[in-house]
Each structure stands twice: as structure tokens, then as C-alpha cells.
Amino acid sequence: MTAYLDTTNGQPYCKGCGHPHVLDALDHALQAAGVPPHRIALVTDIGCVGLADAQFPTLHTVHSLHGRAAALATGMQLAAGTDGDEPLKPVVLVGDGGSTIGLLHLVHAAQLDVDVTVLVHNNLIYGMTGGQHSGLTPHGFRTTTTPDGCLTPPLDLGRVLAGAGCGYFARARAPSNELGELLAEGIRRPGFACVEALELCPTFAARIGGMTGKGLREMTSEGGLAMGVLERREPRAGPVRRGNGDPAPALFGAGIAPEPTWSRLQRPVQLVVAGRAGERVQSAAKLAAVAGAAAGLGATLRTDNPVTQGRGFSVAELTLSPEAVRYTGLDRPDIAIATAPEGLAQLAQRGLLAGPLAAHRIVCDESLEPPAEAHVERAPLRKRHGGAAAALGAVLEAVDAAGWFDPRAWEVAIQARPEAQRASVRRTLAKAGVSVRAARGRRSCG
Template sequence: MTVTIAAPYRNETPYPFCPGCGHGSILDKLDEALRQLDLDPAEVVIVTDIGCAGLSDQYFSTSAFHGLHGRSITYAAGIKLARPELTVIVIMGDGGTGIGGTHLINAARRNIGITVLVFNNLNFGMTGGQHSTTTPAGARTSTTPGGNLEHPLDICGTVGVNGAGYVYRGTSFDTDLAVRIADAISHPGFALLDIWELCTAYFVPANKATRRSLEGTIAELGWNRGVLVERPVADYGTAYRASAAALPPRTRPSPIPIEFTSPLTGPCSLLVAGSAGAKVRSAARLVGEAAIRSGLWVTQRDDYPVTVKTGHSISEVVMAPQPQPPVGGSIPDVAVVASEDGLRKVRGLLEKMSPESRVVTLPEFAGIVTPAILDVVDPAHSPERIPKAALALVLLTVACTRAGLVSAEALRAAAAGPFAAENLAAIEAGLRLAR
């Protein structure tokens, strides 16, 4: 429902800003723009950053969100994507713009439908007048007492070249600022106004800055003022929702049926230790599904390095006839060692296994030190060549068969999907080696 109000969006709380600060003037223009647009204040969200400008949301009778320094754009983007019907306005200073520069660029690049008002007073005004990314070259601040050596960030040029739909540069003294803010809010995509203003606490006394010098600095930099970009670009949220709507409806996955039984009467931890890229996790998942098909409850815990295709790959499957079996991390009841990478990672666990437990491994690891029953399986005894990627499932099949965890029928039933043929071949090879 749209609510038409005659009163200002500004509440009665007085501004706390320094005398002559441009913040109050810009906020008055924002109030004027909102009244021009006649928006429901409950449907307007003002998202503020840290700094003097970050105080702004409390002076408006709208919804509000206040967050961390430089992150206001991320909050605003999330709000707009989740609630596209809302009008989302970001108020941030030049300090937050520099800190959150990556967020600014990506919001512009995606053309997310938010409006960003940059209160650009050319320094960090709340924390002592330190230089920011927009401080002009030569300007004096508390951190550049001899004059700033850096070239200032062109905020408008940055967001414009990265896809923003509406970009404006001006000052807090512009008589048409309220109109420009209203235009930006009405624009369907990402809109930004870089509004230069005076910080009377620090930048003005340090640089004898005035309205005229502010406008002169923009001219000296060769930067244009006014509306710099205005183009019809579909905002990201609209494009995303259209793309999602065109997808076929998703169906819920079918539950795994219970078709078999298992002799297990308590929890059993099955550990497989191999190398990354050798399908250790997928083999463990298949065994876990076979256990579910046998009426067991299952958890799986995986461990592997960030290198993805090199190093170890460890999976622990805990199966139990009772709900909520342990997540894992304890001494295994059954272990499979398929590679040197895996052995290095679990050697200490193998040494702590009980005499009733079992380790299934290859001939090259026959010297493993463990009190458990050691089953050495030689793939060379298989009449068919066993691919390296199938070795983990072959050894797991041997372990499940000899330890009596799940049946061959349950393993075969779990070997579905795009790799069914390869999985079934590995299971049959494991069953033959287990005899």
C-alpha cells in the first residue's frame, strides 16, 4: 500500500553536525527529494556507513540499517535483492567509499538497483581529519601535513566505467540537488551521486577551503559536473529474477528407500584414507547410501587440503541403527588405506585401533603398525584391471564385505547415477577380491 504524506520525512531530531558542515544541507535535499517522490516511508530503507554521515539514518522516519565501515553497499545490495519492492538508499562518506571500494565497483558492475549518496568532504572527518582516497593532491590533512602526494579517486569515473546506470557529480551547494537525488532514486539500476562538501572541522581550516575552491578543484582535475551517466540498463535483481523464472521447476529429490538390512547393533566408524582426486569422498558417499538403504543412520565427515587435486583425502562414514550417530573424529572400527598420502594422515589413528577392528590396505602398506586385523588386498589378483580412480571403492567393498557392514545388494543398489557402470564394476571387483 502506498501512503501519501504531507509532512517531511525528516523527524524532529536536530542534526549534530559542525556549523557549516555540508551534511545537514544534503540531508535536507534528500528529504525534499523523498517528498517529491511521495514514497511510503516504511518502504524506504536508508543504509548508513560509519563516520559523521553514518549518523544520518536516525533523522528520518523511514526504515534504516546501520553497519560496518565500507560495508553499507553490501547490506543495501542484500536488502534490495531480497526485497526488490523497497527503495534502498545508501549514505556513506568518502572514507567508507575507499574502504569499501570493491563493494562499490561490484554493485555498479552488477547494476544493483540502489542509490548511493557519497558525502564527499575529502577527508576522514569523524576521526581527526586524515586523508582519504578522494583527498586532492597537495591538500593538507592530519596525515599529509606537507600536502597529499596521491591522486584522488574519481568515484564517478570508477562506477561509470563499471556499468552504473546513473552517475552525478555536484556539491552540497547545488540548487538542483534535490531533483538530482529524486532522479537517481527513480532510476531502475545502480545510481550514485558524488556530492562534494566542506568539512569545517578539519579540511576547511587546513586548506582554507571554500565553496569556490571546492568547485575550482573539480575543474582543475578536469572532471565534469552534473549528470555524467544516464543509461537504461536492466538492474541485476530484475535480470536474476527473470532468469530464475525461466528455469524449469525444481523437483524434490526422492527419499532413499530402505530395501535391505544390516547386522550392525551399534555405531560403526568406517574410515577411508587416500589421495585427493581419487574419488575417495564419492566412494565413501556410495557406501553411506548403501547403509541408509540398509536401514542405518549415517554421517560423513571429509578432510582434504586446499590444493584439491594433490595431498590427502580422508572420509569417515559413521553408520548406526540409532538416529543421530556421532559425526566422527574418533578411533575407527574399520579403516581402508589406499595411498601413501592417506597413510601419513591417519597413521596415528591406526596405531590406536582395537584388536577386534580391521584395516584393509594394499601390499605396499603391509607393514602398517596397528593392533587391528590387517587385510592386505592385491588388486593384481583381479582378472580385470582396476583403474586408479576405482581403487577406493574396490577396497571399501572389501572392507564392507569382510566386516559385515552392508550387503553386496545394498552396494549395488547405491551404485546409480551417471557413473553407475564404473561404480558397479568397482563393486564387483571388490566382491571378488573379498572372497
């Protein structure tokens, strides 16, 4: 099998660094695991470990933020799902520093048992940033930030992740024959796996801390760090698993499926609704997003409000598209709605009332005073629906008038709401004059 690791231009690491040994083991494991190269994604963290991207020129690589590689890989795996029978297999390369900065991301990935393999390069210190101690630094070990020895005991990553339900955890030294084999087993597992490679950073762990290869061996044999496979469990079946034929997360509840024939859109459309915090502005837009998704549309929602939830403005930006939404930013919206002065001020501040970004259709509650140059339709939104339901009523009316999808999709979105909220939404729907029966003969629009 062809090697993925390409060292024809040399290695970028310091002389004697353990990273090249870990990458050799990774190369062996990727080949042994038999994952098609186009379904492998290496997700690297910040640090010397991140230099691995360029060493694997034939694979997908993503360079992440410090500590966030596991979170990014988890999202990638869940979003990408399968290509035929082939799941995306992200392999996260992270140091001991990134592991402890992003510890909860590792914990969460283990809890989800998502199909991601994490390879921890544990050389006991932060290498690239200057030899500082990390959460995995041994007690008493000298680093640039603990010149008299690290004050705290090291986290045992295996035990931490075992407590989170980790399906596979193994530890080996680098270099060693076991490392590649253990890693291959982790990669083959259709769920979360973590392999910790113990290795040497000659520049800091050896020079400052006095660590040697012999010291590493003693640390694992005498220091209580168990080696080999420490956790091995069956993959959990569950709604979060993607990429092995299990269902996607349920959006609509049991027995309700999206109906793509309900879409009426030929192009992406956008709606902005702005009002007063606490008046369910964002949940109104969310109902439209879920209804759009129920009609088989791509749907995204961006929301904004001040820190508190009950004072000031509340804004929601909805995008619906016949294709998946690749860009969630606001262009020139098709519809902008203001239900309260706080919302009107936000629309003005964002340039959506007048000028080149002005929405094509602007609807304001009749009590508001929009700028004279804005072309606004005024409607008794608050009088008709009450303050708390003005945004919902306005969104229902505007989307129904635009005919973006078959109104039966509203009922699917209502079913996705908690039962206690459904009756009031249906009342608003009736007041808005929206019939959830099939709308016959509607033209495509957008």
C-alpha cells in the same frame, strides 16, 4: 508525504558539517522517488556517515563494515528480490574514505547494474578517523597525513564507474537544490546509480586544508570536476537483475527446472563429508546440494581445506532444509563420512565421531582406524569407487539411503555439471547403486 528524516533529538555532527545537508537531500529524494518505506534499506558505512542510521527511525537500516556497504547492499538486493511488484531498494551511504577502501565493490555493483543507489559523501578526507587523505582528496590538499599537500591526483569516481558500465552517475554540491533531484532520479532508476555529494568537513578539511564553501565551488568550476548527470544509460537486462521481474540466476541450465514435489524432508538435515584434498570431496557435497535444490529444498554448503588444494584435508558441510536455510552452522550432523585418514582426523577434531556432537550415522572407509568409542560403519568406499570418487560414491550412497529427496534430482544436478564431467558422475552413481528413476512410495523422512 511524511518525512523520513527525524532530527527531533538534534544532529550528531560537528557544527557546519555538510552531512545534514546531504541527509536533507536524501530525505527529499526518498519521498520524491515514491519507493514504499518498507522496501527501502539504508546501508551505511563506517565513519561520520554511519551516524545517519539513527536519523531515519522509520526505515530499515544496516550498519556495515568499512568499505563493504555496497557489497552488502548488492547481496541484500539480489537475495531479497521482490515483494509482489516491489523490489528492495538499498541506498548506500558511504564517505570518500569508504568509497576508496571499497572501490572494487562499487565497480562490481556498477558492472552488475544491480538495483542499488550509492550516495557518496565526499568531504575530501576521512572525518571520523582524524582527517587523513582519501583516494578522492585533491592533489596538493593538506590533510593530517599529507601536511605538505596530497601527493596524488584524486580519483574521478564518475569516470572510474563509467568505465565499469555505470548506468547513472551524478555529482552535486551540498547544500544545493540539484542534489535531491539528482538523487531521486538515481533512486527511481531500476539499476545501479551513484550520486557524489561534494561537501565540507569543517573540522578537518576546513581547519587543516583551508577548504571553504567558496573553495568547493571553485574546485568544481575551475578544478575540472564535472557536475550534474554525467552518465545516464538504460538499465541492462540480464540474469543478475532481481526485483523487476527478470529471472533469478540460472542454477540448473536451460530447460531444467526445480521440482519441489521431489523433497522428502520434514526438517533440516546435515551431512559432513571429509577426506583428502584433491579427491573431489567438496564437489561431491556440491552435487548433493544442487540435487537438493533441484528437489525444491533450501541448500547451503560450507567447505574447508588448507591453503593448498591438493594436499591435506578437505571437508564439506551440507545442510538441506524444507525451508530456506537461515543458519548454516553445524549442529549434530545426521551423517558424517570419512574417506581418507586426513578426513577422519578432521571429524575427530570437530568432535563428530564420539561425544555429544557425534553424527547420528558415521561411515568410514574400511582402511581407516576410527577411535574405539565411535560407532562407525565401515565400507569399502575407496575399493568400490577409487580414491578420486570415493567421496562422491559415499555421498550418493548415504543420501540415497537416507531418502532425503527423489533420486531423479541427481540427474538434474548432473546436468548442471560441465558436460565433460557428467559421464564419470553417472558411472559413480551406477556403482553406488542409485537409480535416478522415480522412487515410488518413499516415506517422508528427516
